[in-house]
Amino acid sequence: MRRLWVRFSALFFLILLVVILMPITFALLNDSPNILDEIVILVAEGEVEAISQRVEEQQREFARGLILILITGGILGVLVGIYVSRTITAPLDDLRNATERIMGRDYSVRVPEKGSEEIQAVSQSFNEMVSQLEDSENLRRKLLSDVAHELRNPLHVIRGNIEAMIDGVFPMNEEELGHILGQTQVLTTLVEDLREVAQAEANQLDLNRQPTEIAKLIDETVRSYQSAAAEKEIHLELELLGKLPTLNIDAGRIRQVLLNLLSNGVRYTPKGGTMRVAVEQVDQIVEIRVKDTGAGIEPENLPYIFDRFYRTDKARTREKGGTGLGLAIVKALTEAHGGTATVYSAGPNLGTQFTLTLPIAGADL
Numbered sequence: 001m002r003r004l005w006v007r008f009s010a011l012f013f014l015i016l017l018v019v020i021l022m023p024i025t026f027a028l029l030n031d032s033p034n035i036l037d038e039i040v041i042l043v044a045e046g047e048v049e050a051i052s053q054r055v056e057e058q059q060r061e062f063a064r065g066l067i068l069i070l071i072t073g074g075i076l077g078v079l080v081g082i083y084v085s086r087t088i089t090a091p092l093d094d095l096r097n098a099t100e101r102i103m104g105r106d107y108s109v110r111v112p113e114k115g116s117e118e119i120q121a122v123s124q125s126f127n128e129m130v131s132q133l134e135d136s137e138n139l140r141r142k143l144l145s146d147v148a149h150e151l152r153n154p155l156h157v158i159r160g161n162i163e164a165m166i167d168g169v170f171p172m173n174e175e176e177l178g179h180i181l182g183q184t185q186v187l188t189t190l191v192e193d194l195r196e197v198a199q200a201e202a203n204q205l206d207l208n209r210q211p212t213e214i215a216k217l218i219d220e221t222v223r224s225y226q227s228a229a230a231e232k233e234i235h236l237e238l239e240l241l242g243k244l245p246t247l248n249i250d251a252g253r254i255r256q257v258l259l260n261l262l263s264n265g266v267r268y269t270p271k272g273g274t275m276r277v278a279v280e281q282v283d284q285i286v287e288i289r290v291k292d293t294g295a296g297i298e299p300e301n302l303p304y305i306f307d308r309f310y311r312t313d314k315a316r317t318r319e320k321g322g323t324g325l326g327l328a329i330v331k332a333l334t335e336a337h338g339g340t341a342t343v344y345s346a347g348p349n350l351g352t353q354f355t356l357t358l359p360i361a362g363a364d365l
């Protein structure tokens, strides 16, 4: 009885039943003798006049019965009509009211998920859609305020330094100008990173896919980072496990993904630590694991680590020069290649492992 068509069919069948059963019930309840028997008796008695009287009486009775059936059927029909239309119009009214509130940017609204299966399904889809709208609206607001916040810091420093120079507090020399230049570099990186994430998330990245030997690409990238790791006395190892395939990827972008992970590794691993990059083919994917013995990540921070501007230690990491977009770029670029990016850490000071997967299928080689 939860499907709309079952309910409606049952109701129409009920009306039909009532309309058919009513005359039968009347006939059964009516204990007056059969009209034919009466006429036979009247003919036998020679009461010809009474016959036509009796026939007229019978016709009137029939008309009365018909009117009664029509009225009862009509009332029943109207009641069923009201019920049927209420079943459909009430949820439609709810949907219309909710839509109006959404148009007014109120995303907290939800419609009741009740009624027939079909209406429940529509209400559920509607509520899911509103939830997604609410999430993306919250993300949009958060992004706007994060961007404003991130821009404010370097702008403050630039402005403060220039004002100090004008007031003669700071000398106008190469060193001071270098500080200002450094901050403009922070701003430039931030804007470029933001553009990259926005384009990747909107699927607007122009990926320059070329057949690329993944082993060679990773080997070169890790080598190029050896000196930065050595500077911090971090041991950087590469393990190329088994035979590795050629992938149809944008080598520049995948190199950037790896560099972001390597620079994080170096940033969050103390002196004397180890970073290990392992690459392996598992079924139809290539798995790239970047593991360090550094600061680790608390379990409650893990789900948000790839979010834009998410930092586990806000002040410390900003000071260290990160834009807070490195991992968002890692995720967006990997997903643009049809892959995935995940993170695992056993907890603070227990190191971190990032795992990237890149599909081999569709490599078009």
Ligand code: ADP
Pocket (backbone or CB within 6 Å): 264, 265, 268, 292, 294, 295, 296, 297, 305, 309, 310, 311, 312, 313, 317, 318, 321, 322, 323, 324, 325, 326, 327, 328, 351, 352
């Ligand atoms: P940031 O520019 O701050 O490094 P990311 O997006 O690259 O931004 O990283 C987001 C946050 O994830 C960092 O602020 C840091 O808290 C955490 N994180 C990233 N990589 C590591 C790592 N290898 N070890 C520990 N924490 C990390």
